[in-house]
Amino acid sequence: MLRITVWNENLHEKESPEVAALHPNGLHETVAAALRTEEDFVVRTATLDQPECGLSEEVLAETDVLFWWGHMGHDRVPDEVVDRVQDHVLRGMGLVVLHSGHFSKIFRRLCGTPCSLGWHDDARERVFTVNPAHPIAQGIPAHFEIPNEECYCEPFAIPEPDELVFLAWFSTGEVFRAGCCFHRGYGRIFYFQPGHETAQSFGVPAVQQIYRNAARWAAPVKQVPEIDCPWIAPLEQG
Numbered sequence: 001m002l003r004i005t006v007w008n009e010n011l012h013e014k015e016s017p018e019v020a021a022l023h024p025n026g027l028h029e030t031v032a033a034a035l036r037t038e039e040d041f042v043v044r045t046a047t048l049d050q051p052e053c054g055l056s057e058e059v060l061a062e063t064d065v066l067f068w069w070g071h072m073g074h075d076r077v078p079d080e081v082v083d084r085v086q087d088h089v090l091r092g093m094g095l096v097v098l099h100s101g102h103f104s105k106i107f108r109r110l111c112g113t114p115c116s117l118g119w120h121d122d123a124r125e126r127v128f129t130v131n132p133a134h135p136i137a138q139g140i141p142a143h144f145e146i147p148n149e150e151c152y153c154e155p156f157a158i159p160e161p162d163e164l165v166f167l168a169w170f171s172t173g174e175v176f177r178a179g180c181c182f183h184r185g186y187g188r189i190f191y192f193q194p195g196h197e198t199a200q201s202f203g204v205p206a207v208q209q210i211y212r213n214a215a216r217w218a219a220p221v222k223q224v225p226e227i228d229c230p231w232i233a234p235l236e237q238g
């Protein structure tokens with residue numbers, strides 16, 4: 001059983017009739033629905049307006065992989081919540097950061113770099129699988145298209161990814177590192193660029209499969225109860 005929490009700031013849905021129509025139960029439920037096809041996934045959602053942003057110690061303790069979608073409300077996530085999520089990632093929880101989550105406090109904290117990029121609206125996107133042997137690429141074609149996505153532009157100010165799985169090309173001429181893996185402490189992090197609130201990517205089968213693959217890849221391999229720095233008895237009398 002894989003316990004997943006999909007977190008969403010859930011703000012665009014309340015302000016934009018277009019977004020509300022595309023995601024009638026919130027973008028978090030759109031993503032969650034693509035994950036609930038798996039019998040061994042137990043998926044819950046959490047949003048910014050809940051107590052502790054829906055990410056209490058109890059919720060995180062019961063979460064193997066946390067999905068994160070945020071955009072206009074990054075600064076509304078209290079630092080104590082960011083501290084808590086970071087601690088869980090370093091101790092082994094997986095984190096999947098979608099689209100504009102590149103500028104979230106938690107992703108920037110874990111990367112340690114600005115995570116800035118360029119952007120413009122509305123392009124056709126072609127995603128190339130550049131690492132076909134990677135677990136997140138399983139079942140994903142060599143390339144697939146998203147009819148309409150927001151274009152993200154390099155340079156993307158992230159650390160050199162530990163593994164680059166997907167590279168995107170846009171019909172307006174740009175390229176972007178669209179699927180990047182990082183390891184922080186015991187935790188695994190996957191950043192995935194498609195997912196603008198009005199884009200068509202959420203319904204693309206390959207995108208939905210990437211969500212599922214990313215959840216399985218980011219699942220904890222080893223978790224520790226705390227990050228500590230213990231005294232170790234010498235092995236030899238040197």
Ligand code: ZN
Nearest residue numbers: 100150196197
């Ligand atoms: Zn966007």
